[in-house]
Amino acid sequence: MVPFPCLPCFTTKSNTTNHFTPIEQLCHRFSLAQLQAATNGFNPSLFLGGEGPCQVYKAHLKAHGDVVIKRFKTRSPAGEIEFRAEVKILCQLHHPNIVPLIGFCEHKNDKFVVFNYVPNGSLYDCLHGTNNNNVLVPLSWKQRLHICIGVARGLHYIHFGTKIPIMHRAVTSSNILLDHNLVPKVADFGLCKKQPEGKGESRPKPPRVELRENLELSLEYLEPEYRITGRLSHKSDVYSFGVVMLEILCRKEACFSTPGRDCCEYLVKWAFDDERKGVPEKIVDPSLTGKIAPACWEMFIEIVQRCLASVEERPRMGEVEVVLENALLLQERADAVKELV
Template structure:
């Protein structure tokens, strides 16, 4: 009977069946209800049966009060619940890199003790409410990579403890108000890049004496002159003003001094050092005489000739005699030029119109006698060159041997066709045909190709000779027998068999490529930057030793006037390309899926290469790191993760954050090499250092090479 009474009491009062959740827990459950999708179950242990939310995932409490709410990168899809503002002791909110959308609820700013609000990498929109100024304890405001719009709220200046202000990559508009300097004196990081701010740059930004790293105002619509007060910033601060509408001379004081042009590009109106565009002088020549030097004094056209003759003391008859002499001289030079030009044209008509392969221009070489070979140093850039030019004393073949040899197509690209050429004596060469026609800049081509021909290193493909004519431009290299690293790692369509590279060989290749880049960066005559490093450009020799190829090829192709559809250092970021353009897949004979590496070139480019004009050696460090990741993981530089894609750098960072075991990251073909785990992890650490987003934080190739050498001496 007693049991029945208890049952009826419980039935009448169902709340007695569960524990009573406190108010903060209910507020957080409201947030959970506003989340439409939680694919990783990040909120799965948020249960109303608990007394407090302090044991819930992502929640940190102090004295049973919620002080931190942190669930980053978990693909939460939904809205920010206004109930979060009722958490009176809340200090930190970190919901970065999720899929939250909608506006910031005004109630959120009722949590007056909030110290950090980190929401970057979502899809939040709307304006930034003025209520943000109520957060007087706020130190970090990171809202970049969203879709916020509207103007910059001046109420932010009430957050006088702010250290990080990151509003980059949004849609903010309008001018910036004054007030940075006198109010945000604790600010250490300022990023307003990739918005649509306009008007002039507030001069009081120069009073932010605590700033560190980079002050990023790039990719906006700021106009007017650069405030000289920006020079008052700490000298170690890098000021990025690229891609605005700024104009006038660049102030040369303090933090603005000794900066390279890369901090100012994309502002056509800027002038003066460090740019090559000089500022116009106050006494510049009138616009009707644009060919005169800028310091040329204004003239009266009516009396200029009279003054000239008078100043030199020449009589009228002397001037007439000089003019007649000049006319006669010009006529004689014209007749001589016409004679020589007719001889060259006659030679061109005698060309073998039925030539095949590399044969164009052979008869011209033998029959054109207007200019002798020993006069080639005095030729104009428009005069054709019809001879094979050796760049190595060991070159023992001539053009006739090359043209008679058997040729097989190795590959085609936007730069041209590459042939495997076997001479009669058995010597095998690789010949790249740069294309036909185009501008004839022989002298420029000659200077560039001869500089490249001087490079000698066991890990760089040697350029042995070249040939130039109007119709043909050829580069002759050593032939490297074992194909490219891209094929060795992933195979290619049509391969009958595929033998994966063991770890010892991969490490050997890593070391060799590093040594080749160290040579280019530090020991080559001009301390070169390769600028287009990728697995396709790393060839493998007889003993699988790596040889870096295609150095300087893009520039040579442009000079030669080919059809450079080559991938340049200014490719659009991958996010601007359609998936079918980024990955072109085919199936090999063994059923494996093979991705066309020609479609992956942008993933090997350093992020800053898209907006910085002057190449840096750190541009080579980044793709080297991507290649290391590719060799360690066996994955392409674009990784499929569920229905979405991410580049291999993002993917490896995600694996580290989620503490994935090495076996989940490692190329399956390397499972037998797990006894070399220490070496593999060492190489992985080197790769991660190389792909750092900031070029200043990446190691030099010398340090990279030394680190790899310490991993295992026995692999050399």
């Protein structure tokens, strides 16, 4: 087995000579037979999708109701690493904006992670109509602001609210799930990194981490500096979240095709080119036209631009969270005035 390099030894057996906690004491262990029964033998009709070394199925467990089972192709080193990272880290995270882990299964070469089923799918599904019904979920501007705030809170928590800072490294609209109340849950922690505790510092800085060669990331969400340095940091998550916020505002994919052009266009470049920069009507989702208060717009677009700036100029996620909360407050005040008028 390939160990996850930044985490303690992953073990499934109690060992009195080892001070590490057995994984069964951190979360529930399912048998392979239970998961096979819950998916009718991993019936193709229950397949929800998957990319890289993972396949995702919808399932039903008597004690938990509808769940999602993530199956790892662990014959590849990447699948083994992602499985161990996801279980070991998620079982120690507890936050309303982080997807909750139900349990895991490890049976020979078969490895699975079990989560609660999220009925509204991913943020990507809701924005771009790629859910099972292929129907766009109508999101108001305030709903979108609440989603942005929730994601910022979840990312701030993993950056600075845990004992050891974590870098997610795969912040995309596909990895943000929405529950029945549209509360966002940051998901897919298979590529994240933990930093060992520093010596002599009460709060060590998250390190810049070399990206392993077989790590698959969406280039449209990846900071430009990576192409030069080959390293990621917690500010890389901030950049990726800036792209997600722009995606929410424009309701365009982070990389999209335009009529008459053979190549895809990056949303960041498209939204801030000379023709559109500073002109809300040219980039905002048409369904939001006239519904965003000017003061809210200015605050929102400014924090998006700061998130997409160079590493040194990017804010921490805690500041992003506060700015978004203030933007929501400005929108609510403007709406209240409009109602009075």
